[in-house]
Amino acid sequence: MSETKNMNFNDLEQWLNERRVTEVECLVPDLTGVARGKILPRAKFTEDRGMRLPQAIVAMGVTGEFPESGPYYDVIDPTDKDMQLRPDPSTVRIVPWAADPTAQVIHDCFDHAGNLVPFAPRSVLRRVCDLFAAEGLQPIVAPELEFYLTARNTDPNTLLKPPIGRSGRAETSRQAYSIDAVNEFDPLFEEIYDYSDKMELNVDTLIHEVGAGQMEINFFHAQPLGLADEVFFFKRTVREAALRHDMYATFMAKPIAGEPGSAMHVHQSLLDVASGKNVFSNPDGTPSEMFMHYIGGLQRYIPAAMVLVAPYVNSYRRLSRNTAAPINIEWGYDNRTVGIRSPISSPAARRVENRVIGADANPYVAMAMTLACGYLGIKNKIKPKPEMRGDAYLSAYSLPRSLGEALDWLRKETDLHEILGKEFVTVYTEIKELEFDEFMKVISPWEREHLLLHV
Known part of the structure; x- marks a missing residue:
């Protein structure tokens, strides 16, 4: 069992000190499972205990595209508002392949009122649990x-x-x-x-x-x-x-x-x-x-x-x-x-x-x-x-x-x-519809092999 399981912010600071961490990768999983976020100097991470990112960063497709219109923007503010990212101390891990002592910490996504962003993957799992x-x-x-x-x-x-x-x-x-x-x-x-x-x-x-x-x-x-x-x-x-x-x-x-x-x-x-x-x-x-x-x-x-x-x-x-x-x-x-x-x-x-x-x-x-x-x-x-x-x-x-x-x-x-959560389902299905439309623009080798001269 990880020693970080029940860690609080004071414990987190001690953990970073013991390992002489100089940089922190602040991560948030997006809908695809890609690690988004920022790399902060240790002092900046300690000072801020979080960061801001646009809401849509956790709600993009695997191609990096966003819908141009539709129900997606009934959930995602079209003015591209920020969300507040707060580190979960229990997730801190060393980055074993980094040249300098570096930590990685997963963050949760909150709106400006302090509520979990409902379409962030971690929020959805928390909701069900x-x-x-x-x-x-x-x-x-x-x-x-x-x-x-x-x-x-x-x-x-x-x-x-x-x-x-x-x-x-x-x-x-x-x-x-x-x-x-x-x-x-x-x-x-x-x-x-x-x-x-x-x-x-x-x-x-x-x-x-x-x-x-x-x-x-x-x-x-x-x-x-x-x-x-x-x-x-x-x-x-x-x-x-x-x-x-x-x-x-x-x-x-x-x-x-x-x-x-x-x-x-x-x-x-x-x-x-x-x-x-x-x-x-x-x-x-x-x-x-x-x-x-x-x-x-x-x-x-x-x-x-x-x-x-x-x-x-x-x-x-x-x-x-x-x-x-x-x-x-x-x-x-x-x-x-x-x-x-x-x-x-x-x-x-x-x-x-x-x-x-x-x-x-x-x-x-x-x-x-x-x-x-x-x-x-x-x-x-x-x-x-x-x-x-x-x-x-x-x-x-x-x-x-x-x-x-x-x-x-x-x-x-x-x-x-x-x-x-209706917000999650709306965002997720809109993103997947966009990916499906992108795929349908591509002509596969099978189609050229069997349809080019036969239909």
């Missing part, structure tokens, strides 16, 4: 994050390839769970673990996934906001470490045609705050009614919420039949073909695994989404469908097949608007 707290419940999550290592690629028109390992060769076949395939990149992973240790990240197991050059890192279970922070830090760390070893690390959902996509599976359970016990199990060890209602909520609302965890056009290339990614929201025990899996465990560790989330999802938004769906299931006492005991790939698709379709589904599901 507060709903559980009001019910006397504490969500516990554990993400599993997949990613690809690729050779450096500076031309977006060139296909991605696996990187060269210690042997001098690149992977040409799938090496699921291969120890030797992981050892090909020992120097890189030693640095990743070293960086993670210095940043006190809650990382656990590293494995080689199915795809050529595809890896997975597991995190120990903890509270959602802290783990979302760690995933945010980890993505940044892996990309930095990979660059230092002359390769790229990518969290795209489907970076390489013909290879499996990358997911961020999120295990989740609920503790009763008063007793500390897992409410997904009855005293006799059987699944509780709340467990079933939670699954019912995931089944009912995940399809409409998919654009939150499959946020790009590329995301939907991963969600296809027989590609190790779900195509529906069937549920089952120890069944990896379903969208909602419950691993075999003791009653105290009973949990649900959401397998539909892509590695490209913003971790704050992803955790807010899955917890919101489960919360609605509990509040509305939604019963799940019967357990899927066979191959869920033989069942019909029940998830949206494209970004445009997913946007329509979320706009129509007003229950989710109430839980996540």
Whole structure:
């Protein structure tokens, strides 16, 4: 557990002094999960304890564009007002690759009246966790994050390839769970673990996934906001470490045609705050009614919420039949073909695994989404469908097949608007609509190959 977990501002100053920090990276995650902010000299950071940025900085698309008009500006002030950014002392970490002693601190976004900015990703996750707290419940999550290592690629028109390992060769076949395939990149992973240790990240197991050059890192279970922070830090760390070893690390959902996509599976359970016990199990060890209602909520609302965890056009290339990614929201025990899996465990560790989330999802938004769906299931006492005991790939698709379709589904599901916040849903869908329009301006090689001379 990080020593910074319960840190206040006085503790933060002492922490910075002990490490002789000279600069502070003041970070705020935007809708994409990119680290925005400013780098301040230590004295300036101590003096201000925060900074100002335009509201729209956390509400831009992956291309860096903003809508020109529309409902977006019913939420974002068209005069480009500032928001106040306040550091969360519990998030302070050293920047292990910096030449001079440098710290990084995640900030929360507030308006001038002192209210959390409702469309900032961290604010949305806080909002959902507060709903559980009001019910006397504490969500516990554990993400599993997949990613690809690729050779450096500076031309977006060139296909991605696996990187060269210690042997001098690149992977040409799938090496699921291969120890030797992981050892090909020992120097890189030693640095990743070293960086993670210095940043006190809650990382656990590293494995080689199915795809050529595809890896997975597991995190120990903890509270959602802290783990979302760690995933945010980890993505940044892996990309930095990979660059230092002359390769790229990518969290795209489907970076390489013909290879499996990358997911961020999120295990989740609920503790009763008063007793500390897992409410997904009855005293006799059987699944509780709340467990079933939670699954019912995931089944009912995940399809409409998919654009939150499959946020790009590329995301939907991963969600296809027989590609190790779900195509529906069937549920089952120890069944990896379903969208909602419950691993075999003791009653105290009973949990649900959401397998539909892509590695490209913003971790704050992803955790807010899955917890919101489960919360609605509990509040509305939604019963799940019967357990899927066979191959869920033989069942019909029940998830949206494209970004445009997913946007329509979320706009129509007003229950989710109430839980996540109408301002957030408005800003998010407007940004994604802009990205979709930008993508539709691009003509793909497939279209030139098959349509140019044949239609």
